[in-house]
Amino acid sequence: MNKIKIFSPATVSNVACGFDILGFPIESLGDEMTISKSKNIGVRITKVEGYPVPIDSQKNVATVSAEKLIQDLKPNCGFDIEIKKNIIPGSGIGSSGSNAAGSVFGINKLLGDPLTTKQLIKYAMIGEGISSLSEHPDNVAPALLGGLIMVKSVEEENIISLPIPNDLFCFVINPKIEVKTSYSREILPSKIELSSMTKQVANFGALVHALHTSNYDLLRLSLVDNVIEKHRKKLIPSFDKVKNKCIELGALGCSISGSGPSIFAITKGKDDAIKIDIEVKKIYKETNIDFSTYVSKISSDGIKIIDSI
Amino acid sequence: MNKIKIFSPATVSNVACGFDILGFPIESLGDEMTISKSKNIGVRITKVEGYPVPIDSQKNVATVSAEKLIQDLKPNCGFDIEIKKNIIPGSGIGSSGSNAAGSVFGINKLLGDPLTTKQLIKYAMIGEGISSLSEHPDNVAPALLGGLIMVKSVEEENIISLPIPNDLFCFVINPKIEVKTSYSREILPSKIELSSMTKQVANFGALVHALHTSNYDLLRLSLVDNVIEKHRKKLIPSFDKVKNKCIELGALGCSISGSGPSIFAITKGKDDAIKIDIEVKKIYKETNIDFSTYVSKISSDGIKIIDSI
Numbered sequence: 001m002n003k004i005k006i007f008s009p010a011t012v013s014n015v016a017c018g019f020d021i022l023g024f025p026i027e028s029l030g031d032e033m034t035i036s037k038s039k040n041i042g043v044r045i046t047k048v049e050g051y052p053v054p055i056d057s058q059k060n061v062a063t064v065s066a067e068k069l070i071q072d073l074k075p076n077c078g079f080d081i082e083i084k085k086n087i088i089p090g091s092g093i094g095s096s097g098s099n100a101a102g103s104v105f106g107i108n109k110l111l112g113d114p115l116t117t118k119q120l121i122k123y124a125m126i127g128e129g130i131s132s133l134s135e136h137p138d139n140v141a142p143a144l145l146g147g148l149i150m151v152k153s154v155e156e157e158n159i160i161s162l163p164i165p166n167d168l169f170c171f172v173i174n175p176k177i178e179v180k181t182s183y184s185r186e187i188l189p190s191k192i193e194l195s196s197m198t199k200q201v202a203n204f205g206a207l208v209h210a211l212h213t214s215n216y217d218l219l220r221l222s223l224v225d226n227v228i229e230k231h232r233k234k235l236i237p238s239f240d241k242v243k244n245k246c247i248e249l250g251a252l253g254c255s256i257s258g259s260g261p262s263i264f265a266i267t268k269g270k271d272d273a274i275k276i277d278i279e280v281k282k283i284y285k286e287t288n289i290d291f292s293t294y295v296s297k298i299s300s301d302g303i304k305i306i307d308s309i
Numbered sequence: 310m311n312k313i314k315i316f317s318p319a320t321v322s323n324v325a326c327g328f329d330i331l332g333f334p335i336e337s338l339g340d341e342m343t344i345s346k347s348k349n350i351g352v353r354i355t356k357v358e359g360y361p362v363p364i365d366s367q368k369n370v371a372t373v374s375a376e377k378l379i380q381d382l383k384p385n386c387g388f389d390i391e392i393k394k395n396i397i398p399g400s401g402i403g404s405s406g407s408n409a410a411g412s413v414f415g416i417n418k419l420l421g422d423p424l425t426t427k428q429l430i431k432y433a434m435i436g437e438g439i440s441s442l443s444e445h446p447d448n449v450a451p452a453l454l455g456g457l458i459m460v461k462s463v464e465e466e467n468i469i470s471l472p473i474p475n476d477l478f479c480f481v482i483n484p485k486i487e488v489k490t491s492y493s494r495e496i497l498p499s500k501i502e503l504s505s506m507t508k509q510v511a512n513f514g515a516l517v518h519a520l521h522t523s524n525y526d527l528l529r530l531s532l533v534d535n536v537i538e539k540h541r542k543k544l545i546p547s548f549d550k551v552k553n554k555c556i557e558l559g560a561l562g563c564s565i566s567g568s569g570p571s572i573f574a575i576t577k578g579k580d581d582a583i584k585i586d587i588e589v590k591k592i593y594k595e596t597n598i599d600f601s602t603y604v605s606k607i608s609s610d611g612i613k614i615i616d617s618i
Contacts, residue, residue, distance in 0.1 A: 021510065150511070152531070157526060190503060191501060192506055194536075202460075205327070
C-alpha cells in the first residue's frame with residue numbers, strides 16, 4: 001500500500017461528568033486525509049482544503065503526531081499528507097484530534113500495521129497536545145477506536161471501550177465562533193471543592209453502571225457535570241437556552257463538547273435527537289451566529305478507510 | 310412480631326477511589342441488636358453490652374435514626390433497643406452505621422415492612438450524621454442492603470448494587486486506637502486539584518467497569534485513591550508498611566477503611582487474603598498496638614435476622 005484515503009471523525013469529548021476522560025465519534029462529520037508514501041524522508045502537509053490549519057510541520061497536529069511515530073518506527077520512506085478539513089478548528093468537537101489521530105492511523109496502515117490501534121493513541125496525543133495546554137486523549141482515542149471510549153491513561157490496559165445501549169443518539173450544535181482550547185482551559189479553576197469531586201465521581205460511576213445495564217433513567221441522572229460546565233458556558237451564546245430546550249425535549253443529558261463552543265445532547269432514540277435539532281436551530285437562528293448541527297448514532301465506528309492503492 | 314434480634318454488620322467504606330460513595334459489609338463482624346415493641350411511646354436504649362456507646366437517646370445513633378423513622382411512620386407503640394457492641398467505635402468500619410442501620414431495619418420489620426430497605430437508608434443516615442461532620446451513606450447503605458453498594462445520593466434510584474466478581478475477598482485490620490470521624494474529616498483539604506479529580510473519576514469509572522466485566526487486572530489498576538489516603542494515613546501507625554505488604558502479597562488494592570484507623574485490602578480469592586492476614590499480623594505485633602483482623606468474602610448479605618418472636 002502506497003497511498004491511503006481516510007475519513008477521520010469529529011468527536012464529542014468531556015462527555016458531562018467524563019471531563020478529560022470520555023468521548024465518542026460523530027458519525028456524520030469528519031476530515032478526509034490522504035496520506036502517501038514519499039521518497040523524501042520526514043512528514044509534510046502538501047495540501048489543505050476547507051478550513052485553514054497550519055502547513056508548517058512543526059505546528060500542524062497531524063505532522064507532529066506523525067513525526068513522533070516515525071522516530072519510533074524508523075520507516076525507510078517519508079509521508080505526504082493532504083487534508084480536506086471539514087471540522088472547524090476551535091469548535092470543541094475534536095478538530096485537531098481528528099487530524100492527529102488520522103495521520104498516525106494512516107501511516108501505520110501504510111507500514112503494514114506494526115502497531116495496534118490502541119498503541120497509536122499516545123502518538124496522536126502528542127499532536128493533540130500542541131493545540132491545548134495539556135495532552136488529553138478523549139478526542140484521539142474515540143476517533144481511532146470508535147465507540148464510547150474512556151481513557152484512564154494512555155497505557156493500553158487503561159483505555160476502555162464502554163458498552164453502548166442500542167438506542168443512544170446524539171445531537172450536536174457547532175456555533176461558528178472560535179473558542180481556543182487553551183483559553184477554555186485557563187478559565188477553569190485549578191482547585192475544586194472536595195464535595196464537588198465526590199459528586200463528579202459518583203455521577204461518572206453511575207454513568208458507567210447505567211451503560212452496562214442499559215438503564216436510561218440512571219443515564220439521565222448521571223449525565224451531569226457540576227464542575228466544568230458552569231465556568232465554560234459563559235463562552236457560549238445561549239447555552240442555557242439550548243440546554244433547557246434539550247432537557248425539555250427529553251434529552252438524557254446535555255453539556256459542552258470539548259472546550260466548547262459546541263454543545264451536545266444525548267438522547268434515547270433518533271426521534272428525540274431530530275426534535276431537538278429542529279428546536280435548537282430556531283434558538284440559534286435568533287443569535288445571528290452561523291452554526292451547523294449534526295444528529296448521529298453513538299456508533300462503534302472510528303476512522304474509516306475510504307480508499308487505498 | 311414483637312421482638313427481633315438482628316446481626317448488623319461492620320462495613321468497609323470509602324473504598325479506595327469511592328470516597329463517601331462506596332462500601333461493603335464485613336461478613337464476620339457486626340453488632341447484635343434486639344429491638345422490642347413497648348407500650349411506652351418513643352425509643353430507648355435499654356442495654357449496652359461490649360464496647361461503650363451513649364445510652365442517651367439524643368446521642369445514640371440507633372435512637373436518633375429510629376426517632377426520625379417513627380416521626381414519619383407514627384406507630385402506636387414505642388421501642389426498646391439492646392445493643393451487643395462488637396465493633397469498636399471510631400474504628401473506621403461502620404460502628405455507628407451498624408447501629409443506625411440496625412435500629413431502623415428492626416423497627417421496620419416489627420411494623421410489618423411498611424418501607425423498602427432502600428427507603429430506610431435516609432433514616433439510617435440521619436443517625437450516622439451525628440457521629441461525623443457530615444451525613445454520608447456509604448456505611449449504612451451496604452449494612453442495610455448487603456453487597457458492594459454505590460450511593461450517588463439517598464434517593465432510591467441513586468443507590469446502586471454493583472456486581473461482585475465471584476472471587477472477591479477482603480482482609481481488614483482494625484488497630485485498637487480511636488480515630489474520631491469528625492477529626493479525620495477535618496484534616497482533609499476543603500479543595501483539591503482539578504487534575505486529582507480527573508484521576509479519581511477515571512479510577513472510579515474503571516472500577517465500575519472492572520466489576521461489570523470481572524476484569525481483575527483493571528480492578529488492580531483502579532482500586533487506587535490519590536486524594537484522601539495521603540492525608541489520613543498519617544493517623545494510622547505502620548500504614549505504609551501494611552499497604553506495601555498487602556500489595557506485595559497480591560492484593561488488588563489496599564487503603565483506609567472509612568476514616569481509619571482500619572485498613573482493608575481486596576484480594577482475588579481467599580488464599581491471598583489469608584496470606585496477607587498472617588503477614589500483616591506480624592507487622593502489627595511490632596507496634597505494640599492491640600488489633601483485630603478479619604478475612605471475609607465480599608458478600609451480598611447485609612443485616613441478618615437471628616431471631617424473632
